[in-house]
Amino acid sequence: MTAPTTTGLAQELAAAVDELRRVTVRVQANGAAASGAGVLWDPAGDDTRALVITNAHVATRAQATIRLSDGAVARARVVARDRKRDLAALELDLELEPHTPAGFAHVRDAAPLRVGELVIAVGHPGDMSGAAALGIVHTVGGDRAGGTPQWVRADLRLAPGFSGGPLADASGRLIGINTMMHGGLALAVPVTLVESWLRRAQAPAAS
């Protein structure tokens, strides 16, 4: 038998995961035993600086070692951390090439999430690097009517080591930062909250 749709899907999924892996790093806080994941983020949109966004519970120290997907290792320092949001931003010391193969995450614009749409997570559970998980959006909307959702909730299995890594849609665009499992659901900080948090947090870091 031939299965053009399934074969095509498998190829596209593999390609999308490959793309995501390029913007996913391993974050090892200096002196910490466990490591997590992080997302390469272009703060200015001009490749002049490179940030790594991860969870505050991953970047627990002022310094961290970052391993890029191509194996390159860089040092990074925390430029913003918010334990309540569980977000941290680190600035890479490495001078990235203007057209570095690592690239930066593509952020999904304001298009609202739909319940049931596909989501892809990439992280580094245990000894594995760049592991992928596939799921769907479990629910949308705030905890209170009209409120901004605090989490993207996904029907998806995350293992420790996915923390801080990307949650992306079917087009590979970033929709959240994977943070924890709760009640059987994967919770990710919505990318819109990451952006607004960065705008506030970055001002002192830029000086």
Add this chain to the structure above:
Amino acid sequence: MTALLESLSNELAAAVESGGRAVVAIHARRRIPASGVHWRSGVIVATNHTITRDDNITVTLPDGTTASVSLAGRDPSTDLAVLKLAGQNLATANLRLDPSPSVGEFVIALGRPGPRLTASWGVVSSVAGAWRTWQGAEIDSLLRLDLSIYDGFSGGPLIDATGRVLGINTSGLARGTPVTIPVATVERTVGELLERGAIRRAYLGIGTQPVRVPPSLARRLELTNTLGLLIASVEPGGPADRDGVLLGDVLLELGGAEVSDPTDVLVQLGGDRVGRPIAARVIRGGQVKTLQVTPGERPESRAA
């Protein structure tokens, strides 16, 4: 290029949206609400175990508004309950009676444990024939899912990739393991609950356990079946007690059918057997004896 991946994602979201138009939240217990499906116009199907009160039941509709409903009937044996909703213009579920689900088919479980619709996805992991719940109801087929069920999913629908309903999900029939009650079973139960408010089942008031008849006795009595059911309890004043069934009898046949498992007794106790004598062949004191027993109507939460 992610054209196929995006199509799959859009189709899944569209199925959820379409199926979700008939999914409501049921407020009939403490803590979190459960789910229900607008099955036919004005008729909502929910799970019995998530409805802990008979009055003051409300539902949250997909548009976020709240409406009062009345309990039309409930059936603990299938874990289904039927609620009536008046004066609302709400989409009804698109039911898929045929074809039956296939192993490996994509499925989505929907719920509304509050104002928001929730979804989880997976595949049908096995499809088997009819089975009986511990309270004796026949469920047309056993659907096992490779899928996570979250709090408040009970009463929600299992839908296919096009949003059509394959059944009602419940965690209340198999010790917390999610089970889908197929559309055919729901249809039958809803019809009877709307008509009578309850599902009629016959019962004898006995507890049994399988035993093997000693070979020497089986030879002497010329039994073809060496398995039987030991009468391990007799409800005082119950139908079997009234008709002379004794503790320690070994039941061999009921209604002309050999019995070797407690569910074989349930098979003989459909609602139409209430009040109609049935032959029970037993071993008593080393002899085979045939008794006539007349099943009564089973009170709630009794098995055989």
